[in-house]
Amino acid sequence: MAVFLGLPLVIYLVFVISPFVQAIYYSMTSWSGFDNNMPFVGLGNYVKLFNDDVFMISVRNSVTLAIFLPVITVILSLILATLVTIGGSSRGQIKGLRGAGFYRVVSFFPYVIPAVVIGIIWSQIFNPSNGLLNGILTGIGIDSAQDFAWLGDSRTAMIASMVVIVWGFVGFYMILFIAAIKGIPAETFEAARIDGAGRFRTAVNITIPLIRDNIQTAYVYMGILALDAFVYMSVLNSTGGPGNSTLVMSQKLFSTAFTKGQFGLACAMGVVLAAITLIFSALVFLVNRLTGGTEDVSE
Template sequence: MTATVTQPLPGGDTVPARRRRAGRWTFDKISFMVVFLGLPLAIYIVLVVSPFAQAVYYSMTDWTGFSPQQNFVGLRNFQRIFTDDIFMKSLRNNVVLAVVLPVVTLVLSFALASLLTVGGTMKGQTRGLRGSGFYRTVSFFPYVIPAIVIGIMWSQIYDPSNGLLNGILTGLGFDVFASFPWLGDERTAMAATIFVIVWSMVGFYMVLFVAAIKDVPAEIFEAARIDGAGRFRVATSITLPLIRDNVQTAYIYLGILALDAFVYMAALNPGGGPNNSTLVMAQQLFTTAFTKGQFGLACAMGVVLAAVTLLFSALVFAVNRLLGGKEVTR
């Protein structure tokens, strides 16, 4: 064992020299703090905090974006956007996306991940479906395609005149879909858009859940199977609670995507869809800034979008805590 050197104190007590030395700012400690804390913090402040602070300031001006004049108008821009029916419609569309998109994507991803890991035969060792590696590769493929390419591709598939979807449905005998405008009908525009985003994302989160499930000790699944638990019970009562943190992280990322969704919406419905049924805040922000030249007003929209995103993340964390997320242990 290593002997601990002690030094006397004025009252006769002693203090370990190792503890005394630990409080000193040595070169190694200072260099570590600078490289691994100071430098990243400085970069974060310059590239993230500073632009956001500037956006908050610009949101209280009438800046056009193309002139040096910036008259301070206070909260007038925020008053304008919250009384603007179009912006409020885009905000409601974002809320619908933030609620529906993560739920549908994560349910499908979790179901597929369970099939590929513990959904195989109930005899012998716990395993997934046969050929699970092939299914993972095929399901993950849409995620590697750029979002703008996916949007353009599906806009052609949804084309009412020469689209693949209407052609298949008509060939199957559904003549009502001969020229059906999937993206041009207010009843189906948002649902068709959500389907495209889910199709592009489900493979990635399936792979994420597969990795999380494989990290769960196999003995837990074996014990559940011995106790007579079926596949559905294992998935909902054992697998899901044990990967709760992964689900929470995935929900936050998908929620942030849903609150933006600019690329998908711009590719599928650049004008916001029929009666602005697919218009999102990012689209309205872009139009306000670069078409109308109202950068101050656009910055106010950006601040609202950032605030909604932070609120969404806080709600997810709060709900997870209320549901006992911190109490789940392996």
């Protein structure tokens, strides 16, 4: 028993805990990343970070993504999953919309495309001079969209970036929720139908409570991705967008380490990012518990 428990624990300590502890130590040095000279500066890097206006903007942008992306993605995924599983005819057998299999494939397709490719595709769609979006909008009479730079305007750059990320992940979480809904006995939905519950009431009072753990997992994972979002933001706006409106912490960390050669300061950014991620996850679990997430709703 000790062997089976000890070996995974050792692997976890070596490959997970040890690098994190090293990062904390490096964050208290002025290490350049390219030599063995690591002058100890204590909490100096953290003081410098929280006095850096650009870094604080990146924190704000990352937190904004963590607030909105999980909510939007999870809600859209739940709606789509409900439609393709139990959103069909209100008569006869419980089933999804006609052609549900096709919708599953089409919705999941963006997830299999590499993030870099997704970023490039949408960069072309948002292109102000010959992009598809402006072409459609001007074609239906919205002349103000002509030559409008969606990624080059601080008012729309963050919203456009969020649209891209949601598009890339909504299909994956839809499939996750479909699998969860399929695990609910059909008799449960039949009983709700007999009692006169409509689709909305069935989704709110039956489907969501019974797949709550899946929703919590999806929310946490999507939040972690939102706090990173390095690939998407780098491809869509490599410089952080107009006025740093789309700059996220991971972008700032990367440029600090590999462009400026300030690995100690970059490690401090990584520690702050890890702390925010842990706080986010803890808040999700806490809210889930306080709202009855641990109660048995299967009866």
